[in-house]
Amino acid sequence: MSLQSADRLSASGTDNALELKGVSRYFGALAALQDIDLTVKPGERRAVLGSNGAGKTTLFNCITGDFLPTTGSIRLFGEDVTRFPPHERIRRGLRRTYQISLLFGNLSVIDNVYLACRGVSRARFSLIRPSRNDSLMQSAHDLVRAVHLDDASASMVSELSYGQQRQLEIALALAGAPRFILFDEPAAGLSPAERQDLIRILNDLPNHMGYIIIEHDMDVALRVCQRVSMMHNGRIFKEGRPEEIEADPEVQELYLGGGFSHG
Ligand SMILES: Nc1ncnc2c1ncn2[C@@H]1O[C@H](COP(=O)(O)OP(=O)(O)OP(=O)(O)O)[C@@H](O)[C@H]1O
Ligand SMILES: [Mg+2]
Numbered sequence: 001m002s003l004q005s006a007d008r009l010s011a012s013g014t015d016n017a018l019e020l021k022g023v024s025r026y027f028g029a030l031a032a033l034q035d036i037d038l039t040v041k042p043g044e045r046r047a048v049l050g051s052n053g054a055g056k057t058t059l060f061n062c063i064t065g066d067f068l069p070t071t072g073s074i075r076l077f078g079e080d081v082t083r084f085p086p087h088e089r090i091r092r093g094l095r096r097t098y099q100i101s102l103l104f105g106n107l108s109v110i111d112n113v114y115l116a117c118r119g120v121s122r123a124r125f126s127l128i129r130p131s132r133n134d135s136l137m138q139s140a141h142d143l144v145r146a147v148h149l150d151d152a153s154a155s156m157v158s159e160l161s162y163g164q165q166r167q168l169e170i171a172l173a174l175a176g177a178p179r180f181i182l183f184d185e186p187a188a189g190l191s192p193a194e195r196q197d198l199i200r201i202l203n204d205l206p207n208h209m210g211y212i213i214i215e216h217d218m219d220v221a222l223r224v225c226q227r228v229s230m231m232h233n234g235r236i237f238k239e240g241r242p243e244e245i246e247a248d249p250e251v252q253e254l255y256l257g258g259g260f261s262h263g
Pocket of ligand 2: 056
C-alpha cells in the first residue's frame with residue numbers, strides 16, 4: 001500500500017477512537033491507575049464497572065486531560081493527545097459528564113443548552129457572534145429533545161427533578177456534535193423509570209458517537225454497551241461482552257462477595 005493511501009485510510013476513520021497504553025496515575029504513593037491498556041473503536045460503546053475507588057473517575061480525568069498520567073500514552077482518533085490540555089481534546093470531539101452536577105440553576109433548560117452550543121462553536125470560530133434566531137438555537141432544541149426534556153424546555157434548572165438535571169447534563173455534553181463521550185455514573189441516584197429513560201436516550205444516540213459509561217448498575221450497563229471493562233484497585237482485570245462479564249465467576253464473586261460496595 002502506498003503511503004498516500006495509508007494516509008487516506010487513516011483519515012477516513014480506521015483509527016481507534018481511543019487507545020491507552022501503559023497508563024498509570026499516582027497520587028503520592030497511591031497508584032490510582034496502574035498500567036492501563038484500553039482500546040475503544042469508533043462508535044463503540046463501552047461500560048467501565050468497578051468498586052468505589054477502583055480508579056474509574058481518574059481514568060476519565062486522564063482521558064480528558066484534567067489530570068496528566070504519570071506514565072503511558074493516550075491517543076484520540078489516532079492522534080497522541082497525552083500532554084494536550086483539556087480544551088484541545090474538546091476541540092477534537094471529546095466530551096464528558098461529571099459524577100457531581102455542575103449546572104447553572106438560574107437558567108432555563110433551553111438557555112443552558114444554547115449556551116453550551118454557543119460555547120463550543122465559539123471555541124472553533126472565535127469571530128462569529130451568533131444571534132439567537134440561528135442554527136445554534138435549532139441545535140439546542142434538537143438536543144433538548146434528544147434527552148427527553150422537551151416538556152421542561154422553559155423550566156429553570158432549579159425546578160427540575162434530579163433525574164431531569166442528569167438528562168440536561170447529557171444534553172450539554174452533546175453540544176457541538178462530539179465524536180466520543182465519557183459518562184461518569186449518569187444513572188446514579190435515578191429511579192427505575194428514569195433509568196429506563198436514560199437507557200433509551202443512550203441507545204438513540206447517533207451510531208457514530210462512541211462512549212464510555214461508568215456504571216455500577218449491571219442491568220443498565222448491559223443494555224447500553226457492546227463491551228465491558230472491569231476495574232479493581234487501579235487495574236482493568238477483565239474485559240468482554242456484557243453476557244460474558246455477567247456470567248464470569250470472578251465478577252460474580254466480587255459483586256456478591258461484597259467487593260463492590262456502593263454508597
Ligand atoms: N485528586 C486526587 N488526589 C488524591 N487522591 C485521589 C484524587 N482523585 C482520586 N484519588 C484517589 O484515587 C483512587 C481512585 O479514585 P477514583 O475517584 O478514580 O475512583 P472511582 O472508581 O471513580 O470511585 P467511585 O466509584 O467512588 O466514584 C481513590 O483511592 C481516590 O481516593
Ligand atoms: Mg468515580
